[in-house]
Amino acid sequence: MRIRKIRLAGVLVALSVVLLAAGAYSVSNGTLPFKLYSEVAAGTGMVERVAYPCGVFETIYMGPVPSELEGLDLQTIGERYRAEEGWAVSYDVASGLVLTRNSDELCPKHAAYRHLGIHDGLVAVFEGPLGHNEKVLWIEQIRVKNLGHAYLQRLEQAMEFESQSAEIQAELRTELEFPNEDALHAALENLDELKE
Numbered sequence: 569m570r571i572r573k574i575r576l577a578g579v580l581v582a583l584s585v586v587l588l589a590a591g592a593y594s595v596s597n598g599t600l601p602f603k604l605y606s607e608v609a610a611g612t613g614m615v616e617r618v619a620y621p622c623g624v625f626e627t628i629y630m631g632p633v634p635s636e637l638e639g640l641d642l643q644t645i646g647e648r649y650r651a652e653e654g655w656a657v658s659y660d661v662a663s664g665l666v667l668t669r670n671s672d673e674l675c676p677k678h679a680a681y682r683h684l685g686i687h688d689g690l691v692a693v694f695e696g697p698l699g700h701n702e703k704v705l706w707i708e709q710i711r712v713k714n715l716g717h718a719y720l721q722r723l724e725q726a727m728e729f730e731s732q733s734a735e736i737q738a739e740l741r742t743e744l745e746f747p748n749e750d751a752l753h754a755a756l757e758n759l760d761e762l763k764e
């Protein structure tokens with residue numbers, strides 16, 4: 569009887585040591601749930617966000633992990649949110665499961681930006697800040713050859729924004745870049761007399 573008690577005590581001590589070691593290991597790694605249990609447990613937090621080219625993150629969802637992801641491990645989740653489709657799957661103690669979709673599009677703030685440039689020899693309004701010439705929003709019936717030389721040069725520099733010096737870029741931002749369409753319209757009024 570006494571021997572049994574001693575054995576039981578020994579087993580309990582050994583078990584405690586294993587649990588303590590596992591706890592210390594996972595805490596030192598800062599990733600408690602995923603070192604001990606590789607699956608996303610119910611009640612784990614989740615953040616879904618979009619990463620924009622300018623470095624801004626937009627949070628789409630923040631809350632408990634949805635039931636369809638409960639019990640899955642990171643690798644399985646990574647097969648649903650595939651890197652080839654722009655997704656990055658990670659886990660951190662503060663946020664829980666983090667699903668990040670990398671977007672090629674402009675963030676909401678920068679999508680509201682407008683800048684002036686040249687399209688087919690005419691003054692054109694482009695979506696986004698300078699350096700983004702992908703989307704012409706509309707064309708003004710103003711031939712750039714009718715503009716003064718200085719202004720024409722500015723528009724040409726704007727179309728090659730990335731290759732300008734920091735000083736020129738700052739000047740172009742002041743003259744040809746607008747945080748929204750209202751600011752743009754005020755600038756366009758100055759060009760009205762050149763319209764055909």
Ligand SMILES: [Zn+2]
Nearest residue numbers: 622624675678
């Ligand atoms: Zn942005």
